[in-house]
Amino acid sequence: MKHLVSINQLSAEQIIRILDRAALFEKNPNQRLLEGKVVATLFFEPSTRTRLSFETAVNRLSGRVIGFSDAATSSSSKGESLKDTISMVANYADVIVMRHFLEGAALYASELDRVPIVNAGDGANQHPSQTLLDLYSIRKTQGQLEGRTIALVGDLKYGRTVHSLIVGMAHFCPRFIFVSPPELRMPEECKDFCRQHDIPFTETSDFSPEVIQGVDILYMTRVQRERFVDLEEYERVKNVYVLNREMLTGCRDNLRILHPLPRVGEIALDVDDTPQAYYIQQAQNGLYTRQSILCEVLG
Numbered sequence: 117m118k119h120l121v122s123i124n125q126l127s128a129e130q131i132i133r134i135l136d137r138a139a140l141f142e143k144n145p146n147q148r149l150l151e152g153k154v155v156a157t158l159f160f161e162p163s164t165r166t167r168l169s170f171e172t173a174v175n176r177l178s179g180r181v182i183g184f185s186d187a188a189t190s191s192s193s194k195g196e197s198l199k200d201t202i203s204m205v206a207n208y209a210d211v212i213v214m215r216h217f218l219e220g221a222a223l224y225a226s227e228l229d230r231v232p233i234v235n236a237g238d239g240a241n242q243h244p245s246q247t248l249l250d251l252y253s254i255r256k257t258q259g260q261l262e263g264r265t266i267a268l269v270g271d272l273k274y275g276r277t278v279h280s281l282i283v284g285m286a287h288f289c290p291r292f293i294f295v296s297p298p299e300l301r302m303p304e305e306c307k308d309f310c311r312q313h314d315i316p317f318t319e320t321s322d323f324s325p326e327v328i329q330g331v332d333i334l335y336m337t338r339v340q341r342e343r344f345v346d347l348e349e350y351e352r353v354k355n356v357y358v359l360n361r362e363m364l365t366g367c368r369d370n371l372r373i374l375h376p377l378p379r380v381g382e383i384a385l386d387v388d389d390t391p392q393a394y395y396i397q398q399a400q401n402g403l404y405t406r407q408s409i410l411c412e413v414l415g
């Protein structure tokens with residue numbers, strides 16, 4: 117694997133290999149495997165966990181990090197093209213981890229074929245490293261990836277993490293419930309993907325007790341304010357679902373709540389100390405998974 121641009125490029129075997137290696141990093145995150153390597157993190161869009169976990173991954177593997185976390189301080193604010201920025205940074209770094217607001221930006225950068233590109237999110241399209249950490253978290257909490265029933269809740273239209281997660285889970289016989297307001301439904305192409313791969317799914321706008329009681333994983337998401345053209349529409353849908361502790365009554369013993377974070381109100385604070393809450397550990401798993409991804413692309 118030279119680049120990690122899309123989760124679609126990975127076979128089940130490759131996914132399992134990345135997760136198995138991540139499990140070794142969980143046991144011992146401090147290894148000198150990236151000594152002498154420079155990793156660039158180019159974030160044209162805001163990030164906390166993704167950037168910091170990639171950078172921690174490099175630091176724990178004894179590599180060095182360069183980059184920017186605010187495009188306003190980079191030459192893109194002067195009008196530099198993505199092509200020039202990537203070509204330049206490829207002169208300095210051994211791998212580029214990039215997040216961009218344009219869908220397809222990471223693919224475009226990978227086609228320049230200078231150094232490995234890791235997609236840390238491109239617009240509403242994909243977020244493959246998040247999916248790998250989500251898979252890691254599902255396997256760890258459920259004991260297996262196979263045969264899980266997963267509710268994806270919230271902004272299924274613009275949420276890139278759910279788009280990638282469907283594809284990543286496709287190898288492991290999942291069943292999905294898509295819970296969203298009508299305005300934020302799962303895109304047709306993602307539903308077509310499910311149909312083509314015989315993945316059963318249902319769609320509803322009712323975040324009901326039956327949904328919560330019938331699933332193994334409750335994957336909550338934030339309404340993606342930055343992707344709305346019409347901010348009045350955002351105001352109408354922003355608080356549409358709020359999961360609270362009481363709603364977990366009668367849930368399966370193995371139910372775990374995931375969220376890629378940041379949350380902006382869709383999980384009430386009283387959920388945090390329930391046995392089902394897993395989103396903070398999930399973010400921790402991001403460190404080990406990203407260590408594994410970096411080792412994979414750097415061969």
Ligand code: NCD
Pocket residue numbers: 165166237243246276277337338340376377378
């Ligand atoms: C997600 C993203 O950037 O798509 N965040 C993350 O990387 N953990 C989810 C989000 O921003 O809502």
